[in-house]
Amino acid sequence: MFKLFKKDLILFFHDQRSVILTFLLPVILITLFAFAYGSIGAYDGRSEPVKLLVSDLDQTRSSKEIIHKIDSLEDIRIIVSDSIKSKELVIKGKYACALIIYKGFQDSLEAGRATQIELVYDRSREMEIGILQQNLISTLMSSTGKIIVRKSIEEYLQDQFPDIDKSTSDNILRTAIKDENNKIAIKWTSIVGEKNDTKLGLIQAVAGTAILMLLFSVAGVGTSILEEKENGTINRLLYSPLKGSTILYSKMLFAFFISILQLTAMFLFAWLIFNMDLSVNIPGLILMILATSFAVSSLGIFLAAIAKTRQQAQNLSTIIILIMSAIGGSMIPLFIMPAILQKIALLSVNYWGIQGFYDIFWRTLPLEAFLPKILILIGIGIVMTLASVQLFKKRIMKL
Amino acid sequence: MIQVRSVSKSFGNIEAVKNVSFTIDKGKIFGILGPNGAGKSTIVNILNTLVKPDKGDVIIDGVNIKDDGVTIKLIMGVVPQEIALYEELSAYENLMFWGGLYNIPKPVLNTIVNNTLEIVDLSNRKNDRIRTFSGGMKRRINIACSLLHNPKILVLDEPTVGVDPQNRNHIFEVIERLNNEGMTIIYTTHYMEEAERFCDKIAIIDVGRIIAQGTLKELRKISEVKDLITIKLADSSNEIISRITSANPLFKFDNTSGTLKVECSSISRDISIIINHIQNSGGIIERIYTQGTNLESIYLKLTGKELRD
Numbered sequence: 001m002f003k004l005f006k007k008d009l010i011l012f013f014h015d016q017r018s019v020i021l022t023f024l025l026p027v028i029l030i031t032l033f034a035f036a037y038g039s040i041g042a043y044d045g046r047s048e049p050v051k052l053l054v055s056d057l058d059q060t061r062s063s064k065e066i067i068h069k070i071d072s073l074e075d076i077r078i079i080v081s082d083s084i085k086s087k088e089l090v091i092k093g094k095y096a097c098a099l100i101i102y103k104g105f106q107d108s109l110e111a112g113r114a115t116q117i118e119l120v121y122d123r124s125r126e127m128e129i130g131i132l133q134q135n136l137i138s139t140l141m142s143s144t145g146k147i148i149v150r151k152s153i154e155e156y157l158q159d160q161f162p163d164i165d166k167s168t169s170d171n172i173l174r175t176a177i178k179d180e181n182n183k184i185a186i187k188w189t190s191i192v193g194e195k196n197d198t199k200l201g202l203i204q205a206v207a208g209t210a211i212l213m214l215l216f217s218v219a220g221v222g223t224s225i226l227e228e229k230e231n232g233t234i235n236r237l238l239y240s241p242l243k244g245s246t247i248l249y250s251k252m253l254f255a256f257f258i259s260i261l262q263l264t265a266m267f268l269f270a271w272l273i274f275n276m277d278l279s280v281n282i283p284g285l286i287l288m289i290l291a292t293s294f295a296v297s298s299l300g301i302f303l304a305a306i307a308k309t310r311q312q313a314q315n316l317s318t319i320i321i322l323i324m325s326a327i328g329g330s331m332i333p334l335f336i337m338p339a340i341l342q343k344i345a346l347l348s349v350n351y352w353g354i355q356g357f358y359d360i361f362w363r364t365l366p367l368e369a370f371l372p373k374i375l376i377l378i379g380i381g382i383v384m385t386l387a388s389v390q391l392f393k394k395r396i397m398k399l
Numbered sequence: 400m401i402q403v404r405s406v407s408k409s410f411g412n413i414e415a416v417k418n419v420s421f422t423i424d425k426g427k428i429f430g431i432l433g434p435n436g437a438g439k440s441t442i443v444n445i446l447n448t449l450v451k452p453d454k455g456d457v458i459i460d461g462v463n464i465k466d467d468g469v470t471i472k473l474i475m476g477v478v479p480q481e482i483a484l485y486e487e488l489s490a491y492e493n494l495m496f497w498g499g500l501y502n503i504p505k506p507v508l509n510t511i512v513n514n515t516l517e518i519v520d521l522s523n524r525k526n527d528r529i530r531t532f533s534g535g536m537k538r539r540i541n542i543a544c545s546l547l548h549n550p551k552i553l554v555l556d557e558p559t560v561g562v563d564p565q566n567r568n569h570i571f572e573v574i575e576r577l578n579n580e581g582m583t584i585i586y587t588t589h590y591m592e593e594a595e596r597f598c599d600k601i602a603i604i605d606v607g608r609i610i611a612q613g614t615l616k617e618l619r620k621i622s623e624v625k626d627l628i629t630i631k632l633a634d635s636s637n638e639i640i641s642r643i644t645s646a647n648p649l650f651k652f653d654n655t656s657g658t659l660k661v662e663c664s665s666i667s668r669d670i671s672i673i674i675n676h677i678q679n680s681g682g683i684i685e686r687i688y689t690q691g692t693n694l695e696s697i698y699l700k701l702t703g704k705e706l707r708d
Contacts, residue, residue, distance in 0.1 A: 003496065010492065011485060233485065235449070235481075236479055236497070239447055239449070240472060242500055
């Protein structure tokens, strides 16, 4: 078996296309996805500040105070512009939104009327709008709310106690609208992914892409069995004292080895280039790599086993791998998918692999917590291997 | 050396081999001649234990293939019809790999590989990848791969398909050399001239059944095919033709070609008698064509079909 394995290894490294597909392409994709998903789950909990165009037509103390407060927020960066240009820039897609404070804003506030303020935005940039919505509402509510409450109390005091002196009135107002008194004390604490420096987006990029590319690589190994059948080398192997099962197991061993090599290379790449901390759970990582490699390589061989010709195997593998990777979270992070797709994802090998790597790098769980995922991957591998052996005995080894 | 007794094999409803029997003596070349799909490759796969016969027995070098398949594989080398090589490996790497499957120690195998490359005259290309080889060179390496474990029997399944005449001759030389060294050879082909050239005995197979077997001489006798002499006369007048044919009914006149045709057992023995008869009958010979019995005519006579590429 070792001789066959060695031969496949030499053939693999002789074939530049295979090497590129196995190592270089995943590395490029991981890099692209790492940048694309880079801000998701960043260590400090924040992404790049959202740029907000602000046009202050009111130019009053209240409007300036609000702009100052918004500017002090870490998630938002203010860019001052005029109202017409701001709208143009949003329409052209240069910015996600613009805040326009119309003339009469302060007067309206003091008169207790509807405020003269408008947020114009590009609906397609939901993520940035979401961040703004969260920050702007709280800021505007606290600022304008304070003015409105102050005005109401002042009017009430004037009405009920016309003789009240100014210092007493100011004391009452200060006490009534004191910030600390109005705050609801909710403490926000992120408890997942805080113990390590690895971003969730990077884990998604590495695990998702690596498993996707792994499936393509091992499907190629599986297809090579059909290629060998077609060009007669399988028959020639059978003319030697080798057993048919030895030939098949050597292919499986080779697919398993390439999978381990590829996954390891991808994580080492992420460590070298993106500083991904691999030391969080080394035994867990090794076990996950082995289990994922076993499941994926068995699946790749199985895909070849159910096909009758090499061409059929290639087409079938491409379709199944793409569908499985799409629903399994290799292409799109699972947490942004609808609930129904998240349930369907359980059927894919990608899901169990990616979630296992999340457990290691993001949730930093101990081995026993993600052991069930490892066992499921091993289970998938065993089932696929047994099915492949039967199918190959029936179809490939039969002369 | 090889005894095949009443072997049959079916694949589903298709009877690929029907009640086939033959014997091959040690050191002889046995040809299996038949068109594509006749069952030649199935017989080869039965001999090499890859296909189990439904009926019958095969004894090779005293071993029944049902009892000890591994021994059979060790004493037999098979050159498949396809060029079953790894194109991305060099000739040397291919030979080392295929030879390595027989557990030959590496230093010994290395020597054998170099010697075998000499035999097939490709030592100068040993480090080149197979994909850079011509079809004929690939065929020679294809044969070389089957010689590494020094088999007692070599089975060549259509080894010259698609090979140019120069490489074909090279392959013939290799086969003759191996046979001269004592190797028993089974040679399947659908080329008549190849079977005629090497084979001590030939089995003619058609739709899974051996319809005749023996030496070329025996096959000629079985088929009752005779040599043919065709004579073109300077004057083919009715009077002269009538005089020749009435005196000897073996002479037949072919109106289409305007020639006299005579079937005989031996051209060399009978030609002078035929010439004398024509001259004595007043005929003047313009041209004589001779056509000896060959496998083509025997096959045609036995099967009613022509054997084509």
